[in-house]
Amino acid sequence: MYTVSLTSLLLAVLVIGGVYFYLGQRWGARQWLASVKLHSLPRYYGFWAGMVAAVPALLLLVSLSLADDFLFKSMLKDFYPDDVINGGGVARAIAFTQVMNFVEGIHFGAPESWVREAGDAWVGWQRVADRVIAVITIGCALVAGFFAFRQINPSFRARNGVERIILWALIASSTIAILTTIGIVLSVLFESIRFFKLVPIQDFIFGLEWNPQFEGAERAGSGGGTATYGMLPMFVGTFLISFVALTVAVPVGLFSAIYLAEYASHRTRSVVKPLLEILAGVPTVVYGFFAALTVAPFIRAVGASFGVEVASESALAAGLVMGVMIIPFISSLSDDVINAVPQSLRDAAYGLGSTKSEAIRQVVLPSALPGIVAAIILAVSRAIGETMIVVMAAGLAANLSFNPLDAVTTVTSQIVTILVGDQEFESAKTLSAFALALVLIIITLGLNFFALQVVKRYREQYD
Amino acid sequence: MIDSNTSGALTPEETAIRVAATLKRRGFSERRFRYLGVGAITLALCFLVFLFAGILSKGIPGMFQHYVTLEVMLDKERMDPKGDMSVGSLYSGDAVSLVGEALLRTLGDPEGRKDKRAARSILSSGSALRLTEFALKHPELIGQRVPVKLAVDDDIDSFMRGFISRDTPESDRRLSDRTIEFVDVLNQASLISYEFSDYLFLGSASRNAEIAGIKGALMGSIWTLGVCLLIAFPLGVATAVYLEEIAPKNRMTEIIEININNLAAVPSVVFGIMGLAIFIIAFGLPRSIPLVGGIVLALMTLPTIIISSRASIRAVPPSIRDAALAIGASKMQTILHHVIPPALPGMLTGTIIGMAQALGETAPLLMIGMVAFIVDVPGGVVEPATALPVQIFMWADFAERMFIQKTSAAIIVLLAFLITMNAGAIILRKKLERRWL
Structure with a gap:
């Protein structure tokens, strides 16, 4: 069985584009040598022919190869037995997986006859589709290139054409940011809406118990407990860990920033600032490992020596390490803000006889306050979205507790626990992760927006 | 007063x-x-x-581990049952018993099942495979008795490092007294050596700490970063050029800028969820592949690259543009020939920093399934793979003492890469950046 692979098709299209570039450029160069007056430089004729040949063909190739699976998926429906069709999304997802496994050659026992038929049909379609796509894209490249090359004549505005293509490519690239945002919002929103159909939204927001583990048991009807989806315990856990992190990061970060901005010599500053920024560059998985392996046992031992029971995965350990991680966010941002305070304000304070620290406390800090608050808000947003440290060090127990010595869980660590490994896409448990992600996005973007507003106000005062 | x-x-x-x-x-x-x-x-x-x-x-x-050097008889018939020295034949050979015999002979042929089992527990379970690979590399040695260096089991390694004390009662210890006696015999014959671990860089994922390595994860990271770079760099630079040089000041531009700032604030795990929902569930791409991982990380690092690229474009003085326009260059020629080249070092610096971020990122890769136990070294962007930080995350979960050390060693490798990349970015900036008057 021979199938044309995507890579070789891609190469083929690029080679065709290259050939047309060469042809166009050679044509231009000959005219040039023959002293014919050309509108554009010779290479633009080449670029025009090559781009017209390759760009639409590449777009076609990518969209066709993405589209064919959708088409086949809907065509598979004819093969499903009635109970699968009536069985809703779950049954269809299972049936589809069965067919895919058959196609890949993974069988557990003899597959049912309809699976075999559907699988064979799928392989057949795939083979046809591969050839059709190959013919279409290569044909498109050849034909488009041919017409572009025929279009060329000395008064043809090749440069303008090429620049138009580049301009559209630039515009298309800059819309990726919008598309990504839309993608994030839609992917999370759709699944969340499906989740809220299964679990009422007020139960989710105000529920005091988080217990999705019973989902399977409930579905199997074996009893043993009901799955509950109240997000408050995680919300409290997230808040608790972020609070611990901030009690470390805000004083350390702020005082470091003040010292670096106001007291430190240029040399100290140029050494210390990059050193502090290393803390932000260390991957979070390393912090998680450090928290779980070194900090948590240390806190437990200290607690034991005072006769205090500390959970082996405590909010304190995760929070402390997270605090270290966000020190540079606070120190760097605050440092910038403090430096932005006009020197005239300090000079005025000195002129009135204040000491350096009095000037800082009573003049510089109050005027830098909005910026510092914004820095802290951004650090909070960072702490709430942080994942690996809490996954590795804070545990999974959804306790509704305000005690930093208890094990708590966070929104991000629950998302990871639910979505890592095997999951059924239709279950309330899986969908709940998307609802949590929605909450996470709303909170972090809200904080970000709030911080921007604070900064905007601050700017208005000075400029 | x-x-x-x-x-x-x-x-x-x-x-x-x-x-x-x-x-x-x-x-x-x-x-x-x-x-x-x-x-x-x-x-x-x-x-x-x-x-x-x-x-x-x-x-x-x-980064180091204990090895034991044994005189192994590379018996032709048993190593190479088909007799054609082919890879398949050697892999079907009986290297297990050859290694076992060599060990028992060195220990003075202990009798009894219990003693034999105690002796065999000294060697790593990867020893037979190592012998086969050794024979593949040195086919001329087959039929001879040659010294072969084999890894010891992770418990023995911990014992040699002093983490398992011989004073602990036997019932509380992971090693039996008999095993410890055998280790002492080997030690006295100075057959046990402490050397740089070749498994760390050359071994693949394994549940056995002594033969586990980061090769597969490292290759996975390289493929993922490759995809990420190919997508993020052109897109980021193009967006920055458009926003700085071309875009009219209108509502659309404003929306794009707000979006970029928002994307920079979105937690990385959310990008993973988007990757899961769009590329895996909706587009039906397979799980665990570097292609999807690279796309997700590219979208995540895009804001970093765009922001730094915009800054370096802004640093190109307007007089350069005016000069180009004055001698008849078109707008696009000005940008392509006179704005982007001087701004390129700054753009590359931002890209390297973005790539370093992507290299250390774990959570989004967990979401798209790059957390599977994958033994094969990935050979392309559509083969199942894991990544270095994910490997660290997985190893951190294993309880064996030796995995803690291996995890830390893997972290050192990761940090070394990150430091090299960041240092590279700094050097690049210092060397190539032009100071305009």
């Missing part, structure tokens, strides 16, 4: 006395404030030192 004048204002002398009275307190509070700053910086740097000391103290020993 005692005799203040009638208007209520203080005379200069009185002010001086009042101020002088407060000077000591104010000086003290000045010094205290300063010390607080020094203290905060010291504390932050202490955290840094602790972090690195903790990782290095565990990770550097983790």
